[in-house]
Amino acid sequence: xxxxxxxxxxxxxxxxxxxxxxxxxxxxxxxxxxxxxxxxxxxxxxxxxxxxxxxxxxxxxxxxxxxxxxxxxxxxxxxxxxxxxxxxxxxxxxxxxxxxxxxxxxxxxxxxxxxxxxxxxxxxxxxxxxxxxxxxxxxxxxxxxxxxxxxxxxxxxxxxxxxxxxxxxxxxxxxxxxxxxxxxxxxx
Numbered sequence: 001x002x003x004x005x006x007x008x009x010x011x012x013x014x015x016x017x018x019x020x021x022x023x024x025x026x027x028x029x030x031x032x033x034x035x036x037x038x039x040x041x042x043x044x045x046x047x048x049x050x051x052x053x054x055x056x057x058x059x060x061x062x063x064x065x066x067x068x069x070x071x072x073x074x075x076x077x078x079x080x081x082x083x084x085x086x087x088x089x090x091x092x093x094x095x096x097x098x099x100x101x102x103x104x105x106x107x108x109x110x111x112x113x114x115x116x117x118x119x120x121x122x123x124x125x126x127x128x129x130x131x132x133x134x135x136x137x138x139x140x141x142x143x144x145x146x147x148x149x150x151x152x153x154x155x156x157x158x159x160x161x162x163x164x165x166x167x168x169x170x171x172x173x174x175x176x177x178x179x180x181x182x183x184x185x186x187x188x
Contacts, residue, residue, distance in 0.1 A: 129171030
């Protein structure tokens, strides 16, 4: 019902209708008051929800900022670890190269020393072998000395020499042939 209709009805209304209209107006005002109250409650709830949402957003943004800082620190730590590992590998490579150079220098020095030793003794291999088998006057001592000398001069051993092994074999065969039937070495 609009306002004009209400005014027309009021002008021509009797007392029963006025009571009805008063009752209707009373009920309508209560309904409007209740509706206004509900709207105010909904508005407060909405404001509270909006404030809670803003607070949650603020906390979430703070959390994101903290997490972002943590991630940046972790990335920095990973980069530092990567640099440490990279430097370690570079240092290992330098050490490996230095070790290889040192090994080559030792091999070269060993070769020079062998050449110098071979030049300085001026013994032929037969004379050297006779010296090495000196004192082995029976076949058992001869075999033992031969095995010991082979262990020392075998080419697979450090300081081994193929030529010396050949000379040892030749001398050993010669000395074995010099032994008599009883295993004693015959003196020439």
